[in-house]
Amino acid sequence: MALVQRNIFKVSAILARCNFRTYSTPVEEKDIKKSVFISQSKDIFANLALENWLYKNFDFTNHHILMLWQNEPCVVIGRHQNPWLEANISELHNITEQGVKLARRNSGGGTVFHDQGNLNMTFFTARNRYNRKYNLEIITRALFREFGVKLQISPREDLTLRDCKVSGTAAKLGRPSAYHHCTLLVNVNKLCLSQALQKLDVGIQTNATKSIKSKIMNLCEENPKVNVKTLFKAIGWEYLRTPALTIKDGGMELANTQKGFQMINPTEQWFPGIEEMKDELQSWKWLYGKTPKFTISRSFTVPENLLINTDVPDDLKIAMVVENGKITDVNLFVPPGLVTGGFSGDVNVITSLIGQKFSEDVLDNLEWSLGALVSDKDKFVTDCVRQVMTSV
């Protein structure tokens, strides 16, 4: 018995060695070429689709890519985040002249704000070559070489300057490819940024990924010469003059052996299938429907004139459960002081909400279903429900 087992071990050990050969196809550093792609689009959805297209279709085994891109004003939330918790959704269209778009990206991490004062970078590699630290080093070296600005890499792998964050970072790791992207604050409109990300506590409970609020700073505050246009070049060249796997300067000699800069247009002609990806990124299903399950609960003080029995003042409480962006449950606590013979409106209010998208559309529906309501009390309850929905 023992002998047999030992033999089987030997066989499996040999098999394992075979596996070793088939799985690892070592690519030497000198065989990896690099390119810098500069996206010609300023549309967040087009750029995220481009990122996704490259991630899905490009073979990065022998060819690493740095994509540089910029966007019109937008808030970009992480893949597993709650937009109602992270962005000032109801106000976004009022911020800046053209309004601020909301997008959900494919990578993890927290929420960021982009405008033309940001530079975004995506570092694509094969999964086994993914190296966040390496990428951040490239950025710090570029800034130092071009502008003499010294950034720190924090233990959380954020780029900081004077203890303020100047960059947000996130990654998507798949097979066979991976990417790390980050945004650099150069001269972002800080007022718009804080307006777009400003959130009051709206009573949302969830285990979705939360953003960690940090103090931020623009690079131009440190050195007014820093600007996005120059940074494109500085970071692009730094990337090209650095070997693919180790941080050391290969100089222009190395940079000239690389594949260089390319202007990229994220259109269907260049990248077949990209339009579909873009549509998906803009769809309600992705933007809101992907939100991890959450509960939103609020309480409201009942106005005295509506109370039958003012001796027992109590709050009206509403709790809504939202799954895949749709309301799956509503709990209403109507204080005993508000009603005597039972609340007449609640059944209607609740049943008409379930299954609806958690958005303002629901309110129109609500209004319609309550159109015939006459009672002030019913109106008060409906108004409270409305507040839960519009406050987010």
Place this chain on the structure above:
Amino acid sequence: MVVQRFIMCAANSVTKARILNQCRKQMTNRLIHTSRWMFAERLYTNKHEWVEVDGETGTIGISQYAQEALGDVVYAQLPDVDTVLKQKDECGALESVKAASEVYSPISGKVIEKNLNIEETPSLINSSCYDKGWLFKVKLSNKEELSGLMTEEQYNDFVKTQEH
């Protein structure tokens, strides 16, 4: 060594039940090769997922190596029940600090259960990746795929080649 211990246990006239219990205990603590012939075996992919087959049901999780590489998992997105998966399909994601890692199904089948505990407490994947941190269960649709997966031992050798 483990095998020897097993044989020694057998040689000692300890009651059968106790040997079995002992082995079982060892298996949950540290995987041993004898499990291959006695209990459901855990098989691995080169993407660091594992599957443990019991009859028609396969339980899927990620390996210790993968768990360590990820770091603290803060969110687990799992496939919904009734999702039909093909082998190597992207079927969920685990988010650790700032990174979302795709989960691929090691086998084809229909999802019959997902681990609701890890949706609530994703850190179970870090603390107990082979036990409480399982991800989802499928009803296998093609058992032949199992022969293409790695045994524990093959996988351990494979992991060694991954460290650079």
